[in-house]
Amino acid sequence: DAGVIQSPRHEVTEMGQEVTLRCKPISGHDYLFWYRQTMMRGLELLIYFNNNVPIDDSGMPEDRFSAKMPNASFSTLKIQPSEPRDSAVYFCASGRFNSPLHFGNGTRLTVT
């Protein structure tokens, strides 16, 4: 089991550019979550999917953020256009019904 795989590990981009973060969940997990972590706000849930369907996106900050899960083994989180306040570590996590979450090692995003 390779665990949850996220790419890239680090992303530096300029304000206004499009950013795409990628996640491969653990095989067999039917829940997928995107979190954002900052020093000020800690871990915040952005959106989660069940069986590839978005269930709750109430944590997505604004329309600049979008997430997709085209199949059970892949998800993306896109920010367009990016802003400096989007700088954070973005985590993807997966899990089964009522089971603990398994997190990836995150993508550290810096928007200059």
Next chain:
Amino acid sequence: DAKTTQPPSMDCAEGRAANLPCNHSTISGNEYVYWYRQIHSQGPQYIIHGLKNNETNEMASLIITEDRKSSTLILPHATLRDTAVYYCIVRPDNAGNNRKLIWGLGTSLAVNP
């Protein structure tokens, strides 16, 4: 969902037991207590969870008080690699309620040589 209260930081000597407290006085009957930890530059890692009874696994022990209003995570022989932020979370026993986990800022545990 019930919120939790944890001390912001703790120290522990290497080889000694680390006892991390958590207060969850508003916990409901169907809510589990979960513990995760986050080592620097990594994602959170699941440690242990319980409902009413004390639990033990290869990583830690979880002691839940009889009234379930508080719990203690015990690392029996702390090592330098246990230095991390430890999160105590309560979670209802329902599918999909992962979405409302309130992580808080956790306890930053420093294990000292």
